[in-house]
Amino acid sequence: MSVLLPLRSLLRNRRRSLLSLAIVGLGSAIAVFVLGYVQESRALIRQTSVDEYGNLQIAAPSLWDGDAEGYEYLIPPQTLVRIEDRLAADPRVVASTAQLQFPGLLAAGDQTQVVRVTGIVPGNPALPGPQEVSVGRGLDPGDNAAVLMGQALADRLGVSAGSVVTLTLTTVDGAYNASPLEIVGVFRFASEQVELQTLFLPLRYAQALLNTAGVDRMVLTLDRVSATWATRARLQATLDADALLLEARTWDELSPFYQQLSNLFDILFGFIALATAVLVFFIILQVLTLSFLERTREVGTVRALGVTRGGVFSMLLAEGGWLAVIGSAAGVGVGVLLSLVFNAVGIEWTPPGTVEPVTLAVSIGLSTALAPFLLGAAAAFLSAVLPASRMSRLTVVDALRVE
Amino acid sequence: MPDDGMFCYEAGGAFLETRGLTKTYQVGRETVHALTDVDFAAQQGDFSVLNGPSGSGKTTFLNLISAIDRPTRGEVLIAGISTGTQTDAQLAALRRTTIGLVFQTFNLIPVLSAAENVEYPLLLQRLPRPERKLRVSTMLEEVGLGELARRRPNELSGGQRQRVAIARALVSQPRMVLADEPTANLDSETGRQVMELTRRLNEEHCVVFIVVTHDPAVAAYAKRRIGIRDGRLIEGMGDERPTAAS
Numbered sequence: 001m002s003v004l005l006p007l008r009s010l011l012r013n014r015r016r017s018l019l020s021l022a023i024v025g026l027g028s029a030i031a032v033f034v035l036g037y038v039q040e041s042r043a044l045i046r047q048t049s050v051d052e053y054g055n056l057q058i059a060a061p062s063l064w065d066g067d068a069e070g071y072e073y074l075i076p077p078q079t080l081v082r083i084e085d086r087l088a089a090d091p092r093v094v095a096s097t098a099q100l101q102f103p104g105l106l107a108a109g110d111q112t113q114v115v116r117v118t119g120i121v122p123g124n125p126a127l128p129g130p131q132e133v134s135v136g137r138g139l140d141p142g143d144n145a146a147v148l149m150g151q152a153l154a155d156r157l158g159v160s161a162g163s164v165v166t167l168t169l170t171t172v173d174g175a176y177n178a179s180p181l182e183i184v185g186v187f188r189f190a191s192e193q194v195e196l197q198t199l200f201l202p203l204r205y206a207q208a209l210l211n212t213a214g215v216d217r218m219v220l221t222l223d224r225v226s227a228t229w230a231t232r233a234r235l236q237a238t239l240d241a242d243a244l245l246l247e248a249r250t251w252d253e254l255s256p257f258y259q260q261l262s263n264l265f266d267i268l269f270g271f272i273a274l275a276t277a278v279l280v281f282f283i284i285l286q287v288l289t290l291s292f293l294e295r296t297r298e299v300g301t302v303r304a305l306g307v308t309r310g311g312v313f314s315m316l317l318a319e320g321g322w323l324a325v326i327g328s329a330a331g332v333g334v335g336v337l338l339s340l341v342f343n344a345v346g347i348e349w350t351p352p353g354t355v356e357p358v359t360l361a362v363s364i365g366l367s368t369a370l371a372p373f374l375l376g377a378a379a380a381f382l383s384a385v386l387p388a389s390r391m392s393r394l395t396v397v398d399a400l401r402v403e
Numbered sequence: 404m405p406d407d408g409m410f411c412y413e414a415g416g417a418f419l420e421t422r423g424l425t426k427t428y429q430v431g432r433e434t435v436h437a438l439t440d441v442d443f444a445a446q447q448g449d450f451s452v453l454n455g456p457s458g459s460g461k462t463t464f465l466n467l468i469s470a471i472d473r474p475t476r477g478e479v480l481i482a483g484i485s486t487g488t489q490t491d492a493q494l495a496a497l498r499r500t501t502i503g504l505v506f507q508t509f510n511l512i513p514v515l516s517a518a519e520n521v522e523y524p525l526l527l528q529r530l531p532r533p534e535r536k537l538r539v540s541t542m543l544e545e546v547g548l549g550e551l552a553r554r555r556p557n558e559l560s561g562g563q564r565q566r567v568a569i570a571r572a573l574v575s576q577p578r579m580v581l582a583d584e585p586t587a588n589l590d591s592e593t594g595r596q597v598m599e600l601t602r603r604l605n606e607e608h609c610v611v612f613i614v615v616t617h618d619p620a621v622a623a624y625a626k627r628r629i630g631i632r633d634g635r636l637i638e639g640m641g642d643e644r645p646t647a648a649s
Binding site for chain 2: 004005008009012297300301302303304305306307308309310395396397400
């Protein structure tokens with residue numbers, strides 16, 4: 001009956017109980033939906049970032065920190081061979097490729113655009129690289145003065161596959177160099193910024209243009225994203241043991257966009273969760289205070305029958321507990337249902353800075369259900385503490401005197 | 404609860420005793436003397452009725468001897484235990500194990516059935532379920548409500564509710580039952596049935612009964628009548644009233 005009495009007490013005023021359950025449930029449902037959306041969006045951005053940066057990159061720290069003198073951060077061929085030997089021995093690394101990035105000025109007719117040139121090994125399965133060639137073809141191992149550019153850049157310059165553009169750059173020695181390049185293909189990428197600024201060349205031709213045999217980074221693809229951080233720690237230990245003065249960085253460290261957006265999502269969800277919890281807390285506090293006050297005489301009766309103050313406190317708290325568990329569980333159910341409907345409708349929109357519309361989706365799973373359940377349940381349960389404590393401190397005589 | 408009357412008048416001290424019991428209330432700047440220097444004793448098997456006008460101190464006296472209130476001065480001894488020396492939790496335990504209370508307005512828990520209401524004090528005593536069930540069914544049969552065990556209080560008549568309240572007060576086998584106007588909400592016939600039951604339990608189980616009432620018909624059942632005026636007890640008051648038909 002210690003379980004039954006609070007449950008029946010909760011249900012005695014059905015309208016008020018339903019209202020209370022609805023409030024707790026609404027709070028949990030909102031949290032399920034928002035958290036599901038945040039998780040789905042975070043997963044989407046994570047995938048975009050991994051596509052752009054690979055899971056891990058290995059380079060000299062000065063490449064990323066921006067304090068290098070000229071091209072001193074380049075990795076010489078003999079070091080590259082040693083790194084490749086180490087990577088071949090790692091079970092998580094499924095592919096790796098060397099890259100060489102440098103700035104250049106691209107001209108087509110009277111149009112010019114500052115670009116980030118990336119020399120890649122054509123045919124190497126390791127990313128990053130162009131994701132979807134929309135016009136023409138990708139780079140082939142036999143290509144030389146060939147280039148693959150983003151759709152946005154091609155549009156800006158008014159060129160397409162088959163056109164010839166001119167790339168001007170500064171070599172590692174500080175000399176100017178220029179080369180005509182044939183556009184073999186145009187690619188699409190999730191980020192408009194990437195499409196507008198990135199140019200892919202065969203690595204050997206990029207090295208020749210820059211007058212170096214080195215590369216500036218190794219890009220690694222792992223068998224799963226979750227292995228990124230453990231693999232980084234393992235590889236970093238190997239690099240340190242070999243005294244290579246190189247650093248392994250993860251995709252999330254390399255992508256400032258992901259970090260910023262991830263923090264923004266955390267703040268967004270945190271704010272909504274807190275606001276919802278506070279709202280649920282205060283509404284349920286009012287409802288339970290009223291509900292308990294109406295039963296002051298009943299509290300006096302059970303105290304007179306021999307229930308201790310602690311017993312009254314536990315009994316009323318258990319009522320809050322039932323409200324918390326039932327309301328929050330129902331809310332999670334409603335939230336999941338709402339998410340399923342939302343996903344089935346498939347609303348599309350084009351986020352700022354992207355070229356393709358994305359389908360809005362809400363992640364559904366244990367991780368998106370558990371936190372909202374605990375949030376709603378905790379808010380409702382805690383709201384019972386104060387009125388339960390107040391009722392338990394009443395004297396028996398005073399409680400019995402209430403009509 | 405003894406099964407017969409052989410223990411009704413045990414050797415030794417009174418089961419309930421008050422010494423110089425005084426209770427005052429502060430109402431604004433005025434001190435109200437609800438009870439003044441009340442000395443009272445009840446032996447095992449006593450059946451006392453207490454009457455007096457409104458505001459005379461009846462309910463205050465009942466509250467003090469049922470250990471739900473503390474005196475301003477003086478002491479209450481229940482089964483030799485001075486309530487003034489007990490903590491809140493100890494007093495709760497004393498009420499749970501020793502005292503049965505019947506309230507004027509029944510005070511049944513509305514969300515529990517008749518049987519569950521009667522079972523409630525046994526749960527507080529943590530008795531095993533089979534024993535609880537046996538005692539509840541026996542007690543409900545005894546008050547004539549065996550058929551209505553599953554009904555909630557709002558599905559019972561006033562008399563039936565009062566009988567449930569009496570069953571609840573007796574099921575834990577208390578040594579003392581304190582009842583405040585137990586028949587006030589009952590018609591005369593139901594009131595008579597309730598009092599017959601009360602007298603039978605008093606005689607069969609040696610339970611101390613102290614009943615507050617204004618009803619002469621109830622007073623007629625008592626072995627002892629006590630009046631209360633201006634916070635003072637007057638032994639034997641009301642003896643002139645007619646005895647009840649047995």
